[in-house]
Amino acid sequence: xxxxxxxxxGNNLSPRNPSKLSRPKRFNITFIISFLILFAxxxxxxxRFDGFHITLGLISSAIVAAFSGDLxxxxxxxxxxxxxxxxxxxxxxxxxxxxxxxNLHVMYLVLHPRMMExxxxxxxxxxxxxxxEYSRMVFANSITLTPGTITVNVxxxxxxxxxxxxxxxxxxxxxxxxxxxAHVFKE
Amino acid sequence: MNxxxxxxxxxxxxxxxxxxxxxxxxxxxxxxLHPAGKLDTAGQFLTMSAISLYIxxxxxxxxxxxxxxxxxxxxxxxxxxPTATHAIMDAGVRAxxxxxxxxxxxxxxx
Amino acid sequence: MDTLFYYSGFYLxxxxxxxxxxxxxxxxxxxxxxxxxxxxxxxxxxxxxxxLIYGRVDMFVDIALAYALLNFIAVLAASRYFHKxxxxxxxxxx
Numbered sequence: 001x002x003x004x005x006x007x008x009x010g011n012n013l014s015p016r017n018p019s020k021l022s023r024p025k026r027f028n029i030t031f032i033i034s035f036l037i038l039f040a041x042x043x044x045x046x047x048r049f050d051g052f053h054i055t056l057g058l059i060s061s062a063i064v065a066a067f068s069g070d071l072x073x074x075x076x077x078x079x080x081x082x083x084x085x086x087x088x089x090x091x092x093x094x095x096x097x098x099x100x101x102x103n104l105h106v107m108y109l110v111l112h113p114r115m116m117e118x119x120x121x122x123x124x125x126x127x128x129x130x131x132x133e134y135s136r137m138v139f140a141n142s143i144t145l146t147p148g149t150i151t152v153n154v155x156x157x158x159x160x161x162x163x164x165x166x167x168x169x170x171x172x173x174x175x176x177x178x179x180x181x182a183h184v185f186k187e
Numbered sequence: 188m189n190x191x192x193x194x195x196x197x198x199x200x201x202x203x204x205x206x207x208x209x210x211x212x213x214x215x216x217x218x219x220l221h222p223a224g225k226l227d228t229a230g231q232f233l234t235m236s237a238i239s240l241y242i243x244x245x246x247x248x249x250x251x252x253x254x255x256x257x258x259x260x261x262x263x264x265x266x267x268x269p270t271a272t273h274a275i276m277d278a279g280v281r282a283x284x285x286x287x288x289x290x291x292x293x294x295x296x297x
Numbered sequence: 298m299d300t301l302f303y304y305s306g307f308y309l310x311x312x313x314x315x316x317x318x319x320x321x322x323x324x325x326x327x328x329x330x331x332x333x334x335x336x337x338x339x340x341x342x343x344x345x346x347x348x349l350i351y352g353r354v355d356m357f358v359d360i361a362l363a364y365a366l367l368n369f370i371a372v373l374a375a376s377r378y379f380h381k382x383x384x385x386x387x388x389x390x391x
Contacts, residue, residue, distance in 0.1 A: 147225035207315035
């Protein structure tokens with residue numbers, strides 16, 4: 001296998017200086033982190049702890065991590081990855097709470113006898129100030145996970161088209177959710 | 188503990204009921220996606236957490252692994268459900284289906 | 298407790314008839330896709346409930362995981378396939 005597989009396939013978001021390209025970074029931090037995650041998943045899903053299964057798990061997680069180790073991460077710095085995930089863990093409970101509130105709202109709409117008068121489906125558009133693809137992906141998925149709003153399209157300039165089912169669920173966009181994600185990704 | 192399990196289970200079944208009724212009641216497929224994609228995900232979250240709590244009651248390594256698998260299914264569903272919803276929505280948009288609006292059927296968003 | 302799981306599984310399989318209506322009589326193809334997706338997400342929970350009733354949860358959890366994967370892949374593949382057929386499934390009637 002070619003020795004600079006990772007550097008040639010790595011993240012295109014942050015340009016690295018060309019002097020680093022010559023050095024083969026085979027066992028970089030993204031490889032190690034994804035290897036650990038994959039191996040933990042292997043142990044959970046297999047549930048057997050004899051030597052044969054553990055060896056199979058080691059081999060297969062190493063292969064998968066070598067091929068797709070840098071798909072999940074936007075940075076190669078272990079410290080920034082860790083800090084990003086730490087901030088993400090503060091964002092996810094808030095998102096779950098919002099999802100729960102919006103679920104109750106959609107339940108109210110569904111079970112209301114005069115539902116057709118309450119709903120007002122429309123497509124709203126707004127410009128987001130998030131720059132990187134990763135944060136836009138997280139934002140679009142958060143909008144889609146919150147009931148009442150579904151992301152129809154995001155174009156390259158950061159313009160979101162969102163289908164919302166009635167006025168109260170579409171109003172708070174982009175609003176607080178975008179602020180939180182911008183805080184998570186430090187933008 | 189059993190009371191918590193029963194409450195979570197009934198909450199999940201309630202959300203499943205809401206999702207199924209919403210699929211029937213809403214006027215067009217864009218609006219039908221809202222209950223289909225999201226209320227079902229919430230129902231799965233609640234019922235699966237109820238079941239994993241119930242399994243974890245006699246705590247051994249085996250039951251712990253099974254409960255972890257159930258939690259991983261929920262995480263998987265939460266990662267993939269926005270993608271599936273967006274794929275269906277995109278198929279509808281590319282096919283040129285007009286969204287239902289209150290004013291009239293055939294005015295697209297400006 | 299087993300009786301409760303039994304009846305909730307029964308109730309879940311009853312509820313599955315509502316999206317089935319949408320999957321059979323849905324006016325457009327994407328409506329049928331929504332119905333199939335909703336049935337699949339209920340089946341994932343129903344499989345684990347069946348595992349609890351039979352006392353073999355460890356086995357049925359794997360089946361449920363595979364079913365969740367299949368549901369996702371099927372919806373993605375079907376929607377990618379159908380969006381090429383423009384104009385094939387305009388809503389009829391009015």
